[in-house]
Amino acid sequence: MGKAVRIIQYLRIAAGTGLAFVLFGLGGLFLNLLTLLIGLIPNSFPEKREQNIQKIVHYSFRAFYWYLKVFRLINGKCKGLERLPSTAYIFVANHPTLLDIVLILAILPRAICVVKPKIMSSIYMGEVARTAGYISNEDGEKLIDACVKKLNQGTPIIIFPEGTRSLPQTLRLFKRSAAWIALKSDFPIVPAVLSITAPILMKDWKWYHVPPHSMEMLVDIHEPIILEKVLNNPKYDTVSARKLTSHLQQFFESKVIFNDIGSNGK
């Protein structure tokens, strides 16, 4: 490829990514405003309101993903959608880039995320996150109880067990929240392995650190984990939570594909 073509390619992707940030910010502000307005309408069914906001988030992220695809910034693929249980579930995924949640929320019609406390108070996402029923990971015990309650109401939960974005060439040590929730609630863990072909928006990366070509992102949804197959006698206790988390970590480490990321674009 000629140098000029490479420069044009870079500029296209950098400009597209920059515009994506602007759209994300404006879209977030608009959604926050919309959520505030919806909150003014008297409603005696808060669960219904949560579900409506979850749907709005889903369609907004689908629209945002459409932008990313049309501008050839991301080409997303999803495998194993048919494996999602008909009941609520704990969707556990690795977190290679800031953009993976866009694809996940565009795929899952109704789900809530476990998020950092600063997202709950963010001017861009806070109102939406709170009204949609998202759960802060600030307090371990409250987090487990809140997730179990949501699962019992039929709402799937998305958890990134690394707690933050993955490292370029390896996974971080998994936290045990997903295991505690599964052991307490008896709802299935659905492992979703995310792989990207080029690095973009990893932890501490600037928006203009973009790959020289479009990125492919694969969301590979695997069979739900049956606790009895992993643990002899699954119980809500420390030993079971540690064994289940260790199983999850090994499972993801055996499935994630690291495509020589970490050097390109930055």
Add this chain to the structure above:
Amino acid sequence: MNKEEILYKVEDVIVDLLAIDRALIKPETMLFEDLDFDSIDAIELILQLEEKYDEKISADKLKSARTIQDVVDCLYELLRAREEEVIAK
């Protein structure tokens, strides 16, 4: 009850909780760094200690405990306060 007895009981609970060998733990063992405790493990520890001592233990009091010895010291203070209360009555 002296601190040695409390230490033995705390070690019992931790050995049970984590299914590990007693030889792996010492008074100076760090709960979060060495034993990889998370906040739910800490609550499980408190619940099991409460059961063992039939005593309500405030999570806040144990929050600052970093080592097994810290847990022992905290329990010792708690039990001594209870004894003093009983004597005063």
